Amino acid sequence: MSRLKRAKTWEISDSEGEDDVKHTGARDEDVEQERAPRTYTRTEDPATRSPRTERRVEERRSAREKERWERERVKEERRHAQQRRKEEAERVKSLKPENFLKSLTVRIHPVLLQDPGCDVLLVSLEGLEWSSRLEEHALTHSISWTRQPQDDDGTVVEEDQVLMVVSQEEFVVMVTSIKQALIGESDVVASLFQPLSKYLKRNRGTVISLLVTGDHRHQCGLLSGGGGHDACLRSQLALPDVDIEEVLVYLQLCKNVSVHFVLSWEDVTDHVCAITKALSKRPFKALCEASVLGFCVDGSWAGGARVERCGRGLAQVWLRQIQQLNRVSVSMAAAVTTAFPSPHLLLQAYENAESEEQRRTLLADLTVMGGAKERRLGPELSNRLYRLMTSQNSQLVLD
Structure with missing residues (x-):
């Protein structure tokens, strides 16, 4: 039998193997690049654009600018609307009585301090932490109110409510002076009626309440069975009832001045507190009455009936x-x-x-x-x- 010849074994060094692998990889990449489709990017020269192409580019550019401007406009409107809602909420909050009360100031004429009972009013206002100050103003013996506007520009607005506090003796002189003026006498007794008339001519829209004070609680308590402290205080004036009634009617109809007979400065303080609270409620009440649903009142009817999507309610x-x-x-x-x-x-x-x-x-x-x-x-x-x-x-x- 013929003997098979054994093939010679070649030794391949590490360096030769790496070179072959490198060359093989490089050839494979060349083949892949030859097989892959080539893509070309066409760069158009703006100088060679046709008028039609230029018009399209300009239209797209203007459309993008218009969209961007519209987005900015909507965003600005939302921001302004949010700011307006915030300001409106702050305004409504400031008009609530408990907040609006802080902007009111009770002005007391210094001449009222001559009456020792005025301390009751000052102590009460200080205890309530309401703003008050002593200030001379147009009408003597008066208590008035001012408020600070919301814009806080330094101006002060005077309210249309004024209290004029006089003693029984001063009121008796006023009655005599008014009676002489009604009769037509030339020599009229000087009284507080003259400054009151001048003030009313300058301030026609002002509502004045005249408080006649008299500290006669014990006597009035004994006589209250026949008509109350009002009749008791009138009896202390030593004037005919006809004259008093005539003067009261004249002040009410011709001067729009209401007269109240009070026992002491505690009652004057009650009048001041009542008017102050009424003034603090006025702006919010006017806002509610001016709303679209002004007929809705607080209570069970205010919220209405809840209706769900399924129809329940x-x-x-x-x-x-x-x-x-x-x-x-x-x-x-x-x-x-x-x-x-x-x-x-x-x-x-x-x-x-x-x-x-x-x-x-x-x-x-x-x-x-x-x-x-x-x-x-x-x-x-x-x-x-x-x-x-x-x-x-x-x-x-x-x-």
Whole structure:
């Protein structure tokens, strides 16, 4: 047998193997680059653009600018709206009585300090932490109010309420002076009526209340059975009742000045506190009356009936709609809503009625539950509900 020859074994060094691998990898990459499709990027020279292409580019650029400007405008409007809502909320908050009270200042004429009872007023205002100061102003013996505007520009606004506090002796002199002026005498006794008249001529819109003080609690307590402390204080004036009544009517009708007889400075303090609280409530009350839903008042009716997406709560709305009519109780409205659970069903019943009389008395025989005994709804309410549901006249008076 012929003997097989054994092939020679070649030794490959590490360096030769790495070179072959490198060369093989490089050839593979060259092949891949030759096989891969080549892409070309075309760069258009702005100088070679056609007018049509240039117009398209300009339109796209202007559209992008317009969109960016619109986004900025919407963002700015939202920011302004948010700022306006914040300012409005702050304004409404400042108009609430407890906050608006801080802007009011009670001004007391220094001449009132001559009466030792004025300390009661000063101590009370200090205890309530209300702003007050002694200041001479146009009308003597008076107490007035000023407020600081919201813009806080340094100006002070005077309120239209003024209290003039006089003693019984000063009021007696005023009565004499007014009587002489009404008679037409040339030589009129000097009194506080002269500065009061001058003040009213300069400030026609001011409401003045004249408080006549007199510390006679013990005597008035004994005489109060015949007409109260007002009659008691009048009796201390030593003037005919006819003269006093004539002067009171003259001051009320011709000067728009109301006169109140008070026992002491405690009553004067009560008047000051009452007017101060009324002035603090005035702006917020005016804001509520000027709102779109000014008829809504605080209480269970303010929030209305909650209606969910599934329709739950509509029956309560229908019930309250009927309750808005005068002299309609909850039980009477419930009788209607039980028989006709929705306004649509009631309108269908009206359409199916054969005559006008049947429509008017459709609800008259409904039974109203509650109270001592059951009763009928009645033709009067049935007729009102019929007119409410079917009338086309918005000015129609139902009751």
